[in-house]
Amino acid sequence: MSADLALSRVREQAEIARKEREEASREQAGKESSDKELREAVHSARECITAARRELQSQLVEATDRERIAKCRRQEEWARDSTVTIQRFVHNSFVKFGAGLVVQNAMCGFEASPILVKNLPMDATSKEIIDLFIQQGIKQDDLALLHIEDIDGCQQATVLGNATDVNAVAVGLNGIEFRDHHLEFVVCKGNSEGRTMGASNRNSYHLTISWRPTFLIMIARYAHLEIWEIGQKARELNRRFLDGQHIRAELDWEKEWDVCDSDAPPIERARIKISRISSATTIQKMKNFAGTQDVKISKDPFSYTSNDVFSVLHSHFRSLPNSTLRSFTLENKPRLNTVSAKAVFGTYEGAQIACDSLKARAFGGNFPPLRLFLSDPYRFIITLDEKQYISQRNQWIDLCEYRGREVKIQVKTIDKAGGRKVIVSLAGCDKQAVGALKVRIENLAGGQRLDAAHWHPAFKSSKGQDFLDSLYEKTGIYVWRNRKRDCLVVFGRSDMIEDAKLRIREEVKRISSEQTIPLQKRALGFFIREGLPHMQALLGEENVALDARSSVIVLRGADLEEARHHLSQLMDKFLDQVSYSTVISNRKLDGHL
Numbered sequence: 001m002s003a004d005l006a007l008s009r010v011r012e013q014a015e016i017a018r019k020e021r022e023e024a025s026r027e028q029a030g031k032e033s034s035d036k037e038l039r040e041a042v043h044s045a046r047e048c049i050t051a052a053r054r055e056l057q058s059q060l061v062e063a064t065d066r067e068r069i070a071k072c073r074r075q076e077e078w079a080r081d082s083t084v085t086i087q088r089f090v091h092n093s094f095v096k097f098g099a100g101l102v103v104q105n106a107m108c109g110f111e112a113s114p115i116l117v118k119n120l121p122m123d124a125t126s127k128e129i130i131d132l133f134i135q136q137g138i139k140q141d142d143l144a145l146l147h148i149e150d151i152d153g154c155q156q157a158t159v160l161g162n163a164t165d166v167n168a169v170a171v172g173l174n175g176i177e178f179r180d181h182h183l184e185f186v187v188c189k190g191n192s193e194g195r196t197m198g199a200s201n202r203n204s205y206h207l208t209i210s211w212r213p214t215f216l217i218m219i220a221r222y223a224h225l226e227i228w229e230i231g232q233k234a235r236e237l238n239r240r241f242l243d244g245q246h247i248r249a250e251l252d253w254e255k256e257w258d259v260c261d262s263d264a265p266p267i268e269r270a271r272i273k274i275s276r277i278s279s280a281t282t283i284q285k286m287k288n289f290a291g292t293q294d295v296k297i298s299k300d301p302f303s304y305t306s307n308d309v310f311s312v313l314h315s316h317f318r319s320l321p322n323s324t325l326r327s328f329t330l331e332n333k334p335r336l337n338t339v340s341a342k343a344v345f346g347t348y349e350g351a352q353i354a355c356d357s358l359k360a361r362a363f364g365g366n367f368p369p370l371r372l373f374l375s376d377p378y379r380f381i382i383t384l385d386e387k388q389y390i391s392q393r394n395q396w397i398d399l400c401e402y403r404g405r406e407v408k409i410q411v412k413t414i415d416k417a418g419g420r421k422v423i424v425s426l427a428g429c430d431k432q433a434v435g436a437l438k439v440r441i442e443n444l445a446g447g448q449r450l451d452a453a454h455w456h457p458a459f460k461s462s463k464g465q466d467f468l469d470s471l472y473e474k475t476g477i478y479v480w481r482n483r484k485r486d487c488l489v490v491f492g493r494s495d496m497i498e499d500a501k502l503r504i505r506e507e508v509k510r511i512s513s514e515q516t517i518p519l520q521k522r523a524l525g526f527f528i529r530e531g532l533p534h535m536q537a538l539l540g541e542e543n544v545a546l547d548a549r550s551s552v553i554v555l556r557g558a559d560l561e562e563a564r565h566h567l568s569q570l571m572d573k574f575l576d577q578v579s580y581s582t583v584i585s586n587r588k589l590d591g592h593l
Contacts, residue, residue: 113161114146115170118184120155129157132173132183138162154181205351206375209313209358210340211368213306215245216277218286219252221269221294230270233291242289243278250275273298279306304367306330306339312363317343317354324350348377376408376427378434382445386413386420391478391492395444396424399437406430407437447480447489448497454504455487457542458511467507475500517567519551523574527553531570539563 117129126145133143138161146158170185177183222230230251237249252273255266274290287295304312310330317325324346331340345351355374389396389411400409407428414421426441428434458464459481468479468488477492477500488504490497519527527546532553535544543563545554555563 113187115159115161116186117157117159118151118154118186119181120148120157120183121179121181122150122153122155124155124157124179129159132178133159133161136173205345205348205377207343207345207351207355208340208373208375209343210338210371210373211309213279213339214304214368215275216279216281217273217275217298218277218283218290219296219298220272220274220286220290220292222272222292223294227270230272234272237272237274237290240289243281243285245276245278247277248275249273304364309339309368310341312367313341313343313358316357316361320354320357322350323354325354351375376429378429378431379425379427380434380438381423381425382441384422384424384445385478385480386422387472388445388447388478388480388491389422391472391476391496392444394493399440399444406433409437409441447491449482449485450488450490450501450504452487454501454508456508456511457486458540459488461540471500471503475503479504516552516554517564519553521551523571524548524551526574526577527570531567531574534570535563535566538566 117132120129126148129148130140130143130145134140142162144160146160148155148157150156170187173183174185175182222233225233234249234251237247239246239248241247249272252271253268254271255268272290274286277286283295283297287293310328314328317323317328326344326346328341328343331342343351343354345354351374355372358370358372396411400411407426407430410425410427412423412425414423424441424445426434426438428437456464459468460483465481468481471477471479475492475496477490477496479500480489480491482489490500492500523531528548532544532546539555539562543555546552547554553567555567
């Protein structure tokens with residue numbers, strides 16, 4: 001029994017051990033399986049990471065390539081944009097803009113001339129048309145192709161250029177053969193819009209030279225005075241003011257020799273030497289000034305007269321190589337202690353060379369210092385009504401604050417027969433800067449043109465002008481009537497303009513009202529003969545109309561009450577005539593009976 005029990009326990013233990021071994025084996029297998037799965041998962045994850053890295057690297061490379069390509073394209077676009085130009089007409093002036101709206105070239109309306117090129121072949125390009133002018137020596141910057149149109153199987157082009165250059169070229173090119181076509185060049189008359197600045201001295205350039213005139217030296221003798229009295233007189237005269245100049249007086253000695261005795265020593269006599277005398281001073285004036293009648297001019301052998309200076313300068317200008325000197329004259333109106341001469345040159349370069357040559361030239365020790373003024377190569381002026389300038393005063397002040405070596409603006413008020421005027425002058429050396437500012441000046445001077453809603457024919461009358469003048473007093477806006485275009489142009493600040501426009505519209509609405517009044521048919525003949533012409537003379541032709549078919553008269557305008565009053569008077573006159581005619585007829589009838 002005990003053996004069976006022990007065997008049973010051994011078997012149980014063996015079974016337990018077997019189960020434990022199986023469990024351990026299963027755990028080991030599960031662990032190995034888990035490790036394998038983990039290793040596979042890690043391996044798979046590493047492969048995914050590697051693939052993701054490769055894909056990310058590929059995407060980065062592609063993005064870098066795209067950025068590089070986009071950058072190249074932007075650079076190409078920037079380079080292309082930098083060469084693009086914009087051409088615009090601004091108040092009859094042609095302006096060429098580059099990148100950033102930088103003004104590359106400006107051609108003012110006064111100096112531009114349009115040329116019509118006719119009979120061009122249909123395949124002619126813009127470049128070929130411009131080349132026709134460039135081949136004649138005109139710069140491309142001074143040309144602009146406005147438009148090309150097709151007419152009767154040929155092209156017709158309009159080219160704008162400097163009037164002096166293209167007009168001469170057009171005459172020379174007229175009739176030339178171009179691809180079996182004989183071209184026709186027509187110089188068109190410029191069409192001016194708005195206010196433009198006129199050019200001053202466009203074809204000549206002035207160099208003004210001024211210098212102080214040579215001072216005179218005079219000797220005053222006093223035979224009746226002692227030496228100490230002459231010395232006292234010299235001290236009294238010294239530094240006194242005469243003809244705009246402080247003179248210098250000093251005691252001087254002169255020697256007199258005895259003609260009978262050559263061996264006798266000379267006798268020294270005292271006198272007064274007066275220097276730094278203005279050339280305008282006469283001997284008689286000096287006699288009165290010095291208190292003696294014994295006054296003579298002493299000639300300095302080393303001094304220059306004004307004529308000497310003028311001759312030296314004239315010879316110098318003539319000696320310059322390729323001189324474009326046209327004239328050289330002394331000013332007719334001398335100024336106090338100043339002599340001026342004006343040299344006129346054909347080109348600005350010639351005037352500049354002459355000016356520079358005088359700055360670097362030394363003519364001699366006693367040659368007077370020269371003051372030089374070279375006129376600007378580009379100079380324009382425009383004249384405004386004083387009321388217009390006052391209305392735009394702040395705008396003009398802002399514009400005139402523009403200062404620089406390239407451009408100068410000056411404003412001057414003058415009296416003319418038609419009233420006070422304001423002259424605005426623009427001058428400078430830089431053509432582009434002057435041209436750009438000229439456009440701004442013309443734009444401001446041109447004002448703001450109002451549309452048809454702000455116009456009525458009644459404004460052409462004296463009463464209409466009175467209303468426009470009243471706007472200046474009420475709103476500070478200057479209003480100008482453009483009779484050619486039947487419109488109003490206003491000048492002033494924008495807020496003030498809006499107020500004036502409202503008043504103008506109200507006035508237009510008021511004077512645009514009309515009234516129709518029927519007439520007796522028997523009165524038509526009278527009104528056709530007398531009434532209508534009389535009322536049109538009083539109220540204006542646009543304010544009175546007669547419709548004979550409907551037997552009505554139409555009254556328009558601001559003052560309908562006045563119009564009706566005149567109409568009533570005419571009706572009374574007509575009725576008086578009818579009554580008088582009836583009386584005469586009755587009398588004749590009574591006499592006949």
